[in-house]
Amino acid sequence: MTWTLTMIAVAQLPVLCVLLAAGALAKVWTARGDAEPGALGRLGPAVLVPDRLRAPAMLVCAAGETALLTGLLASGHPAFRWAAAGFFAMSTYVLWELRRQRPDVGCGCFGEVSAAPVGLRSLGRTTVLTAMATGTVWAPPVSGWSLLTAMTWPDALAAAGGLVVLAALSPEIEEAAARIRHRAPCxxxxxxxxxxxxxxxxxxxxxxxxxxxxxxxxxxxxxxxxxxxxxxxxxxxxxxxxxxxxxxxxxxxxxxxxxxxxxxxxxxxxxxxxxxxxxxxxxx
Amino acid sequence: MPYRSVDRRRILAAAALGRSLDEPGPAPDEGDAFQAVTGELLDVSPHLILIETPEGRHERLVIAPWATAWRGENVAPADLPRGANVIIRALRSGRVVDRIWADITRITGVIRSIGAESRDQTVELYCGPHRGHRTIVVPYGASGRLRVRHPKFEPGYLFDAIGVREDGVAKARLPATSQPPYRWTAVPKPPPGYGGTQSRISGTATWSDAFDYAERGAAYPMLERSDADCQDTGVSCTGLPYLALGSTLTVRNVCAGRTSALPLAACGCMAGRFCDRCLECGTSPRGRIVELSATSFVELGGDLTKGCFNARIGPG
CATH class of the missing domain: 3.10.450 (Nuclear Transport Factor 2; Chain: A,)
Known part of the structure; x- marks a missing residue:
């Protein structure tokens, strides 16, 4: 039983890495293409800072995600896993605050794709991510990279399970499907x-x-x-x-x-x- | 559905979505702001101009040594006739005249019929459901220049010119664009919006005289037909997001580097039909994305006789 739980917990490490990589890339993409009026006006915690700091704020967030990603991939040290848990816990709080202060803006978690207003699903996703990151703290201290390269079938199944849970909590998927169907943003x-x-x-x-x-x-x-x-x-x-x-x-x-x-x-x-x-x- | 007021919509939308209620206006920290001053010219000398504003105030402004004026053609400011309606681009908090346009008008519409009165031509235009029909004169002297840029000078095609008002008649003087080659009902479709959510859109900003004389505001092509009470709206060859009368639009003049937040005060149904480019500073992407009041156009650094500038717009 304990072995199964440990296996599930450690299998979430690649999931966290994928999410962090996707989040960092999307944020850099959004901030890079955006230096004009009205930009970033509807995306994520960046709206809580003054206009001129919005693009840097998004880039700082992306840099933080990249640092965590590198740490989780390259090392099995618990400090990086604690840092990831702290990062997602802080994100949950920031999204909660964002929802209270600016109910019209999206979470910006994956850049401009996350334009739908922050709802319970987005909050649920960061909560699940916090739980996943906390779970990895008690997992064996192996690097994310070695886990990825030596993945077994049970690991892959557990990771896929984690991804399915996160996908169910991602409003971005509905908007992406609507875009494919209508070929135009909302x-x-x-x-x-x-x-x-x-x-x-x-x-x-x-x-x-x-x-x-x-x-x-x-x-x-x-x-x-x-x-x-x-x-x-x-x-x-x-x-x-x-x-x-x-x-x-x-x-x-x-x-x-x-x-x-x-x-x-x-x-x-x-x-x-x-x-x-x-x-x-x-x-x- | 009864439409109440532009201001009220802005307040209600801000309350519902928890947005801050920023007043429209120019962006701060952009250097010496241009100010547009409009009115009727009462007196002018080489160094001073006296006008009566629409509110009935008398304004006396100093004419800068480099200032020029336009009334059908470039003239010296002191040669402007008394009684002309002028729009002045002023510096130094609106006290120093930089440029004057007198009796200027913008003639934008669809050609309905063309008649001839001696050597001049009379053209009837359809200028959208709000402006209705308009009859203008193309003087013989300007017809060559206008026809070169309007090769399809026949009913059903678009027309856009800058002219002067003389004795209550609008006379076209300069072409404001190269005429689009399609009929006004055959506007090209926008490219598919694969690019995702747009927070900024580039294109052409023009001006229109459909606004009140000193009004600050913009007309926008992409409004829902049911909201704007206008069956011609919602057409554009650029992928524009839907906005409404009362929304605030941030407009940046890319050529002059000036930005202003403007309220949408009219339906830009005719602007949306023009899939043209502006060549003011480099070549703009295709499509008129916004039509400004003359005052807002001037304050953003535009030249009314050139008719357009390359713009970037974003909601809010």
Whole structure:
């Protein structure tokens, strides 16, 4: 039993290496091709730093991933494995913070492919990666490279299992499939407003706020990139007239839906305890 | 669906997505900013110009020694007629005149019919659902220059010229582009978007007089038809992302190195039909990606008589 667990844990080392390599390459690719206005404006923790530092921040992140990758491949020292666990744990926290502060931006984990807003799946992925990295700490101190070159069938199966779990937690795969099918990124694909309205009305955010609305028909609706907005007249908890604005992400089967209440002067109104009880439907 | 206001959309979108609510305007730290001053010319001397702005204010500006003016052709600033509508590119917080364009107009549309009045030609154009139909005159003296750049001078083809307004009539003077060789309904499809999410798009920025005189803003071709109440929109030969009236667009003049964030205030349905290039500084990629108000165009360092600059745009 212990032997099996150890085998599974050590087999995740190549998985971590693949993820780190892919993440570093994609980040360098995105940062390198991006020196113009509006760039990096929707990607990852880079949005939390000033404009001019966004490309360097992404490159620093890529450099960190490359250092970890090199360490894990070349050495079996536990320090690198602890560092990897720390890196993924920190990433989980940063994504959580990003989701709270900027719900519209993607995680940027794999550069521009990760443009979908940070959801529970992205958070789940970094949590699983943290667990995988922590697991390798107790595995035998062999280098990732020697493991790769002498991989046995049970190792390969365990690694494939890890990859499947990570793939299931990757919203990027849906967007990549949509790109292959439509040959255009989400923001260039036409999408009828009725379809977005249907997705909105099927969301938990809609059901939680429906009673605030004074009318069932939106007074304004518009599309910006991969988001469609619907504005309804409504009343706040203190019975003030407000605009209730919903934003629906247009990609994925269970798209993210955001909501805000804005008064006549343009100030956001707190929805009170209501928001705390709302399960966010962002699974994309 | 009733459309409310550009500003309100910006506020609501920022609230829903937790974005910061940045005011549109020029990017800081780009040196001495150009300022566009518009109004009616009241008086002019070789060194001073007095204009009345659309708000009724009188503005007195110093004319720089190198300043030039245009009214159908290059003229000395002191030769401009009183009563002309001018747009001035000014330096030093809008106090020093660098360049003046008087009674300038942009004539962009589809040729509907061509008639002849003596040696001049009268052309009826369709300028999109918002501007409607427009009748302009191609004076005999300018027709050679215009026809060279508009080889398909017949109904159904695009027309783009810069002209002057004289006695309420728009007279074309200069071609603003090389006419696209296809009919206006046969715009080439954009290349497939294999490149992934675009955060910046390169192409041509032009200007239009469809805006109010001193308005700052942009018209954009890729709006959803249901949002913009415009059946001609959503066409472009460049792979553009969908935006809406009220979105903010960052526009960079690659030639002058100036950047500004502008609100989308109109539908650029006619601009999207032009799959042309700008040759202002090097050759731009194909396609008009944005149409600016004259004021915004001037403040980004564009020359109204040249009609375009190479631009890079990005949302937000």
């Amino acid at each position: 923001e260039q694909r036409p999408m009828p407003p009725e379809q977005a309205l249907h997705r909105l009305r099927a969301s938990t955010v809609w059901r939680a706020h429906e009673r605030l609305l004074a009318s069932g028909e939106p007074v304004d609706s518009w599309r910006e990139l991969c988001w469609r907005f619907f504005v309804y007249p409504g009343r706040s908890r203190t019975d003030e007239p407000v605009d209730v604005v919903f934003a629906v992400y247009l990609s994925g089967r269970h798209p993210a839906v955001r909501v805000a209440l804005v008064d006549a002067t343009g100030q956001p109104v707190d929805a009170g305890t209501l928001t705390e009880s709302i399960p966010v439907s962002a699974r994309g």
